[in-house]
Amino acid sequence: MAPLNENVDVVVIGGGVVGCALFRRFTLMGARTLLLEKGGDILSGASKANSAILHTGFDAPTGSLELQCMQAGYREYLAVHQQMNLPLLKTGAMVVAWDQAQLEALPGIVQQAHDNGVSDVALISTQELYQREPNLAAGALGGVVIPGEYVIDPWSAPLAYVTQAVMHGGAWQFNCEVREVQAEENGWLLTTSKGRVRTRLVINCAGNHGDLIDGMWRTPEYEIRPRKGQFLVYDKACATQINAIILPVPTPTTKGVLLCRTIFGNVILGPTAEEQQDRNRADVDETVMRELIEKGRRMLPTLTNYPVTATYAGLRPATEKKEYRIYDYPENNWISVGGIRSTGLTAALGIAAHVETLYRNRFTQRFPLHPPAELRWPQMPMLSDYQPRDYTCPGNGGIVCHCELVTRRELEAAFDSAVPPECIGGLRRRTRVMMGRCNGFFCSNHVADIIGDRLDNTLVVGKVK
Amino acid sequence: MNARYPVIIIGAGPAGLAAARALFDAGVKNVLLLEREAEAGGVPRHCRHPTFGIQTFYRPMNGDRWAARIRQRIEHHYEIRTNTTVVSLNPGGVLEISSDRGLETLYAERIIIATGVRETPRHARLVSGLRPQGVLTAGALQQFIYLRKLKPGNCPVIVGSELVSFSAIWTLRNAGIRAVALIDENLRPTAFKLSTLYARLMGVEVHLGAHITRINGTERVESIAFRDAAGQERVMACDSLIFTGRFTGEYTLIRTSHLLHEADSGRPIFDQYGCCSDPAYYAVGNMTHPADMGDQCYQEGLRIGRFVAESLRAEASTSFQVPVILHEVFKIAAPNVVRCDTGSQASLTLNVRVNRYHHGEIRVMDRQKILYRKRHRCLPERRILLRGIDISALTADSQLTITI
Ligand SMILES: Cc1cc2nc3c(=O)[nH]c(=O)nc-3n(C[C@H](O)[C@H](O)[C@H](O)COP(=O)(O)OP(=O)(O)OC[C@H]3O[C@@H](n4cnc5c(N)ncnc54)[C@H](O)[C@@H]3O)c2cc1C
Ligand SMILES: Cc1cc2nc3c(=O)[nH]c(=O)nc-3n(C[C@H](O)[C@H](O)[C@H](O)COP(=O)(O)OP(=O)(O)OC[C@H]3O[C@@H](n4cnc5c(N)ncnc54)[C@H](O)[C@@H]3O)c2cc1C
Numbered sequence: 001m002a003p004l005n006e007n008v009d010v011v012v013i014g015g016g017v018v019g020c021a022l023f024r025r026f027t028l029m030g031a032r033t034l035l036l037e038k039g040g041d042i043l044s045g046a047s048k049a050n051s052a053i054l055h056t057g058f059d060a061p062t063g064s065l066e067l068q069c070m071q072a073g074y075r076e077y078l079a080v081h082q083q084m085n086l087p088l089l090k091t092g093a094m095v096v097a098w099d100q101a102q103l104e105a106l107p108g109i110v111q112q113a114h115d116n117g118v119s120d121v122a123l124i125s126t127q128e129l130y131q132r133e134p135n136l137a138a139g140a141l142g143g144v145v146i147p148g149e150y151v152i153d154p155w156s157a158p159l160a161y162v163t164q165a166v167m168h169g170g171a172w173q174f175n176c177e178v179r180e181v182q183a184e185e186n187g188w189l190l191t192t193s194k195g196r197v198r199t200r201l202v203i204n205c206a207g208n209h210g211d212l213i214d215g216m217w218r219t220p221e222y223e224i225r226p227r228k229g230q231f232l233v234y235d236k237a238c239a240t241q242i243n244a245i246i247l248p249v250p251t252p253t254t255k256g257v258l259l260c261r262t263i264f265g266n267v268i269l270g271p272t273a274e275e276q277q278d279r280n281r282a283d284v285d286e287t288v289m290r291e292l293i294e295k296g297r298r299m300l301p302t303l304t305n306y307p308v309t310a311t312y313a314g315l316r317p318a319t320e321k322k323e324y325r326i327y328d329y330p331e332n333n334w335i336s337v338g339g340i341r342s343t344g345l346t347a348a349l350g351i352a353a354h355v356e357t358l359y360r361n362r363f364t365q366r367f368p369l370h371p372p373a374e375l376r377w378p379q380m381p382m383l384s385d386y387q388p389r390d391y392t393c394p395g396n397g398g399i400v401c402h403c404e405l406v407t408r409r410e411l412e413a414a415f416d417s418a419v420p421p422e423c424i425g426g427l428r429r430r431t432r433v434m435m436g437r438c439n440g441f442f443c444s445n446h447v448a449d450i451i452g453d454r455l456d457n458t459l460v461v462g463k464v465k
Numbered sequence: 466m467n468a469r470y471p472v473i474i475i476g477a478g479p480a481g482l483a484a485a486r487a488l489f490d491a492g493v494k495n496v497l498l499l500e501r502e503a504e505a506g507g508v509p510r511h512c513r514h515p516t517f518g519i520q521t522f523y524r525p526m527n528g529d530r531w532a533a534r535i536r537q538r539i540e541h542h543y544e545i546r547t548n549t550t551v552v553s554l555n556p557g558g559v560l561e562i563s564s565d566r567g568l569e570t571l572y573a574e575r576i577i578i579a580t581g582v583r584e585t586p587r588h589a590r591l592v593s594g595l596r597p598q599g600v601l602t603a604g605a606l607q608q609f610i611y612l613r614k615l616k617p618g619n620c621p622v623i624v625g626s627e628l629v630s631f632s633a634i635w636t637l638r639n640a641g642i643r644a645v646a647l648i649d650e651n652l653r654p655t656a657f658k659l660s661t662l663y664a665r666l667m668g669v670e671v672h673l674g675a676h677i678t679r680i681n682g683t684e685r686v687e688s689i690a691f692r693d694a695a696g697q698e699r700v701m702a703c704d705s706l707i708f709t710g711r712f713t714g715e716y717t718l719i720r721t722s723h724l725l726h727e728a729d730s731g732r733p734i735f736d737q738y739g740c741c742s743d744p745a746y747y748a749v750g751n752m753t754h755p756a757d758m759g760d761q762c763y764q765e766g767l768r769i770g771r772f773v774a775e776s777l778r779a780e781a782s783t784s785f786q787v788p789v790i791l792h793e794v795f796k797i798a799a800p801n802v803v804r805c806d807t808g809s810q811a812s813l814t815l816n817v818r819v820n821r822y823h824h825g826e827i828r829v830m831d832r833q834k835i836l837y838r839k840r841h842r843c844l845p846e847r848r849i850l851l852r853g854i855d856i857s858a859l860t861a862d863s864q865l866t867i868t869i
Contacts, residue, residue: 393567445609
């Protein structure tokens with residue numbers, strides 16, 4: 001097979017949010033980078049299906065690497081999001097106690113938040129709670145507000161990281177699975193489904209497959225034990241029913257089921273926390289979804305008035321331990337960024353900064369760094385329901401997807417972008433096409449027509465003769 | 466272009482086109498129709514079976530031919546703006562629309578909402594499994610095959626047993642595709658009983674009382690698992706899955722507007738003249754009663770169009786409204802409030818749907834007083850008309866109850 005790419009300093013394996021952030025970071029440091037992703041677009045693994053909350057870290061283990069990365073990631077997102085045209089929905093969050101034991105746990109939550117430096121977290125009275133959330137079920141006993149928990153676009157943010165890297169010379173391959181790794185004198189020879197590539201440094205960000213990738217050359221230091229989370233997405237009309245992210249009091253094993261507005265104007269309910277063996281299958285299950293609905297109804301009775309728009313499940317790259325599993329092997333030219341379980345969207349930029357420090361401390365002299373003289377910033381398509389969208393602007397080519405108000409120009413732009421998607425899932429995440437309440441009743445035929453033969457696996461299998 | 470129209474109609478399907486025709490016949494000038502698709506005609510544009518036209522043209526016609534005919538009755542008289550989507554309704558007849566030109570605001574004395582129906586898709590039904598390509602609805606199937614000549618699959622399974630489920634078999638056959646099976650949760654087909662014979666004649670297995678337990682396949686549907694009526698777990702290979710029926714109105718605009726609506730279903734509150742809680746707005750067609758036949762929606766559109774024309778001429782008379790309350794057998798009633806004007810129409814027709822099979826008497830009561838009683842054979846998803854309800858004696862504190 002022909003070589004994939006010559007002269008690579010850093011290969012990042014895995015285009016999840018963590019891989020995207022590292023790809024950006026090392027490119028902006030001045031390395032010649034290559035991102036390898038086995039799916040047809042970035043975010044084919046854990047990162048495609050999360051709650052999309054930008055966390056303050058109020059409830060993370062005090063003093064942990066996770067907390068450090070989350071807070072650094074949070075700060076950097078706030079610092080850069082406007083330059084990249086990424087949205088931010090300032091919802092705040094509220095932990096609600098529904099029984100006496102939960103009520104007693106609230107002061108501890110406030111204390112931990114303060115220990116973590118999130119000083120605006122405070123107890124509120126029941127009266128204030130219902131003032132803020134009048135539709136909440138009766139019977140809440142008290143609450144804690146976390147004003148700094150926000151909602152973001154979980155897909156355009158990592159895409160912005162990748163796009164910025166590509167604008168500065170980063171290379172990428174989708175549908176490109178890393179299958180073998182072979183140590184060489186000054187780096188690695190990787191065999192992928194698309195050919196071979198030599199690199200000086202490997203950063204393993206393979207999420208739910210991270211231990212398998214490490215396992216290609218050493219006994220991995222962690223073992224992935226995927227934890228599935230199922231969600232329900234409610235119709236946009238439901239967004240009037242809550243203001244903040246509504247969190248339950250966490251238990252030792254799970255953060256529990258939350259209610260949250262999305263940046264796209266919907267409400268989500270979930271996630272569950274289910275241990276499973278399979279690293280790839282994220283099934284939704286009718287019985288579990290019905291239980292979720294019941295849980296949601298107990299928090300927000302009006303929820304059952306709104307139809308379900310979508311259902312989905314994500315697999316957290318959890319390990320046998322709770323913490324992040326980041327290991328560097330300077331002798332072996334390898335860094336493994338694993339076990340980014342349930343806060344990776346928030347922490348990604350912070351993890352990238354942490355890995356840069358690891359590199360600068362222990363790996364310098366691997367390759368010369370020539371950072372770009374001037375940084376350029378990508379302008380991402382705005383998909384937030386809380387910002388003006390393309391359908392409000394002239395020359396948009398008309399609306400193709402009526403439920404999500406996606407225009408023809410937005411679809412074309414995704415294909416013409418710096419990093420075009422190579423699968424329908426990617427097209428959906430980048431435009432929201434077919435993500436709405438009708439699941440494609442009206443628009444899927446238009447979409448199939450626009451896609452034409454631009455993708456391998458399309459919505460159709462052929463033409464009618 | 467911030468013109469004020471006497472009437473704007475949202476949706477140029479059979480109901481909207483019929484309302485336009487009635488307005489034209491009543492001499493109303495300068496009516497505007499807004500249609501988000503590239504062509505007016507609504508759902509019938511992509512129905513190629515002869516279930517249309519009997520009431521309008523006294524002969525059976527394929528949907529697309531019928532749609533073209535009813536479109537022609539309007540085209541030369543009123544402007545139909547296609548590729549134009551209404552994105553919000555505001556008090557007093559103010560609309561926001563989006564098109565290639567971007568966002569615009571339009572004003573009208575009266576606005577008729579005729580946005581039609583769609584089917585309940587996979588996710589809203591909470592079906593278990595993975596999320597591969599190849600999961601669609603019968604409406605999407607028709608659009609793929611008839612509007613685009615594209616095949617969404619080679620060996621599909623059809624879910625549901627309403628009329629549209631059987632028309633899906635027909636649609637597939639026209640594209641040279643044989644459905645593998647038709648499966649439904651109910652033990653009796655939702656359409657008439659003989660319909661399953663038709664499926665079998667077309668070589669399609671029928672599984673009634675069967676529940677889908679998993680959709681398999683990562684890129685594209687590979688199979689479905691289901692529990693059959695005997696409780697046996699089974700797996701069936703297929704490359705696509707077509708969810709049919711369980712019609713739901715396009716209430717999107719209403720749910721996010723100021724108009725009063727039923728909290729759980731999203732249907733607007735509207736009276737027998739189609740008038741909503743804001744008297745500038747009227748509702749008509751399948752959006753108000755999913756899902757009647759095309760011809761029926763056309764007839765209703767004509768009727769509501771006449772009322773709207775009258776409302777533009779007449780001074781509003783003093784009137785009161787009486788709510789319609791349903792026994793749990795009933796799912797919906799259209800209308801869901803009744804307007805009583807001093808000295809006007811005293812006979813009412815209610816269009817109702819049941820939640821489950823019911824054979825027996827239906828009564829309409831004003832508190833203790835029986836206004837209507839008749840035996841009916843009711844199947845879910847089928848329209849039942851309660852005609853000739855005498856409402857002349859209703860008073861401001863009346864309450865209409867539909868019961869069995
Ligand atoms: C239910 C749920 C809710 C969550 N909620 C939040 C939240 O609200 N806020 C928050 O901050 N975080 C949240 N998270 C966590 C966040 O989603 C994860 O921490 C994050 O997505 C992990 O990203 P990753 O890049 O490590 O892994 P992944 O996204 O899994 O990326 C790994 C990538 O590697 C690719 N890959 C694997 N093997 C190979 C190979 N051999 N060759 C090439 N490519 C390969 C995969 O295809 C995949 O795209 C949630 C997670 C879940 C599941
Ligand atoms: C899959 C399917 C199959 C059917 N098969 C049959 C059949 O075989 N025979 C039969 O008699 N009936 C059939 N029906 C019932 C059918 O709905 C009626 O025949 C008829 O189309 C209803 O007329 P309508 O005008 O109320 O709605 P529709 O025909 O649905 O028309 C509504 C129109 O409004 C437009 N619209 C919606 N929202 C907006 C907006 N915001 N802005 C602008 N435009 C908007 C839509 O694009 C559409 O053109 C079927 C329905 C479905 C869904």
